[in-house]
Amino acid sequence: MSKVRFARADYNLTGMPQYDGNPLIECLPKILSDVDVVRRIGHMPPRPDETERALDPKLRGHGINRMKDVVVPFHIHLRLEDLFSQLIRYGYTGRNPLHASTVRHRLPSSAEIKGHGFMSTAETLTLIGLSGMGKTTALNSIAKLYPQVISHSKYKRQIFIETQVVWLKIDCPHDGSLGGFCAAFFSSLDDALGIEKYSGRAGTGRSISVMLQRISQLCKAYFIGVLIIDEMQHLCSSRGGKDREKLLNFFVQLSNDAGIPLVYVGTNAMLPLFSGVVRNARRAAGMGPIAFDRFPEGDPYWAHLVSQLWSYDWTKTSVPLTGRLVAKIYDLTQGDTDFLVKLLQLAQRHAIWENSDSITPALLQEVYDDQMAILHKPIEALRSGDPLQIADFEDLMPTKDQIAQMMNYDLARRADRSYLSLITQAAIAPVMHSEKAATKPASKPVIPVPNEPVPTAHFVEGVDVQTQLEQRGWVDKESAW
Known part of the structure; x- marks a missing residue:
């Protein structure tokens, strides 16, 4: 079991009338400013100094792994934190444990809560x-x-003994099965509470419907603030689509009947899950989707990220980051942060093994050619800008293109249905007038080519990129730690 993150409830007024008077909200940490969010979620592990660069190559190789722990906050992180904060707090407004409707709502029998105001x-x-x-x-x-877990004992001189699970995160099973989801939920809840009580339920022969009902009751019993469901794209591979539809329906029921806010997380490959069923699409668009797309070339925020990672250099001689290096790095990673970290780590290990003094554009190209060959096809697809090539890797397709493809497919499908309907009507109704033969509309999905200008940033050769970014006001020194 992982270390339990328990906290004793400490109640503080928020100043918002819809929140105050609700112990489930007053016990939460204060609503953070953007500055506080940057300081709290940003993480910059110790950078290597000259002493560390002089260590044995084997030791320096271990230091390179610290680069994976770097977290550089951007505006999208601030937006995500703000919506997450609202999601939890507003979700609790309908479940105030001091209200009679909430007490009835938590009763085991669903028949007892119908019509009681929840x-x-x-x-x-x-x-x-x-x-x-x-x-x-x-x-x-x-x-x-x-x-993650808050323990209550007394609220405003009232006995209030409850255990509140503020958030619970589970990964969708790789096969998208109902049984796998139930097992993941029970295991995650046990892990959060530091017990071994519920995880055994998935293997005791209970029916899926009973386990799903139990999940709903546990969400109510522990006042789960938000359920985070990661790797949602796995639902697209569920057997025959039966489990997929049941799970999506269960998520809607959990949100409606148990009052549990949900966070869906996945690659763009999960977008078709919300096509065709209005209530699924309506739920998914509840607070507006947040899209983590790759950085466009010339984006100053990309240059800032590269600059921060570049400072984690364990080669013998640390060289300044130039515009030429930034351009080369973008060409070999196409604005994907995971590819960026992999390229820099592999380049440093190669330089250390080959006893090279520093990282150069030629060394980056050599590492890309030799050690990143398995990623060439997706990177080349991104480099081409051709939506048809990118569509071969649906988890790399830009979000707006994936949505456009899905919408165009649905429009074509509806057009096919309309065409079929006309054929059926013509077959059963008497022909009163001669009509021209109708032509079946094409149903091939069309992916629009994005035509939006992207911001560009021209850097002076030989001058440190981070310094240029600060001079132009794109980043400040404090945000660079």
């Missing part, structure tokens, strides 16, 4: 984006701003 205030947040762009890392950092 109304869900749960919303849904959808976090989508390219593989490797830091969605899960960002969400984990934000969730950890809250204690």
Whole structure:
């Protein structure tokens, strides 16, 4: 079991009338300013100094792994934290434990709560984006701003003994099965509470419907503030689509009946899950989707990220980051943060093994050619800018293109249905007038080529990129730690 993140309830007024008087909200940490969020979720492990660069090559190789722990906050992190904060707090407004409707709502028998005034205030947040762009890392950092479990004993001189699970995160099973989801939920709840009580239920022969009902009751019993469901794209591979539809229906029921806010997290490959069923799409768009797409070339925020990672250099001689290096790095990673970290780590290990003094554009190209060959096809697809090539890797397709493809497919499908309907009507109704033969519309999905200008940033050769960014006001010194 992992270390339990328990906290004793400490109640503080928020100043918001819809929140005050609700112990489930007053016990939460204060609502953070943007500056506080940057300081709390940003993480810059110790950078190597000259002493560390002089260590044995084997030791320096271990230091390179610290680069994976770097978290550089951007505006999208601030937006995500703000919506996550609203999601939890507003979701609790409909579940005030001091209200009679909430007490009745938590009763085991659903028949006892019908018509007793409970109304869900749960919303849904959808976090989508390219593989490797830091969605899960960002969400984990934000969730950890809250204690996972809060223990209550007394509220305003009233006995109030409850255990509140503020957030619970589970991964969709790789096969998208109902049984796998139930097992993941029970295991995650046990892990949060530091017990071994519920995880054995998944293997005791209970029916899926009974386990799903039990999940709903546990969400009510522990006042779960938000359920985070990661790797949602796995539902697209569920057997025959039967489990997929049942799970999506269960999520809607959990939000409506149990009042539990949901966070859907996955690559763009999960978007078709919300096509065709209005209530699924409506839920997914609840608080507006947040998309982690790759950085465009010339984006100053990309240059800032590269600059921060560049300072973690364990080669013998640390060289300044130039515009030429930034351009080369972008060409070999195409704005994907995971590819960026891999390239820099592999380049440093290669330089250390080959006893090279520093990293150069030629060394980066050599590492890309030799050690990143397995990634060439997706990177070349991104480099081409051709939507048809990018569509071969659906978890790399830009979010807006994935949505456009899905919408065009649905429009074509509806057109096919309309065409079929006309054929049927013509077959059963008498022909009163001669008509021209109708032509069946094409149903091939069309992916629009993005035509939006991207911001550019021209850097002076030979001058440190971070210094140029600060001079132009794109980043400040404090944000660079």
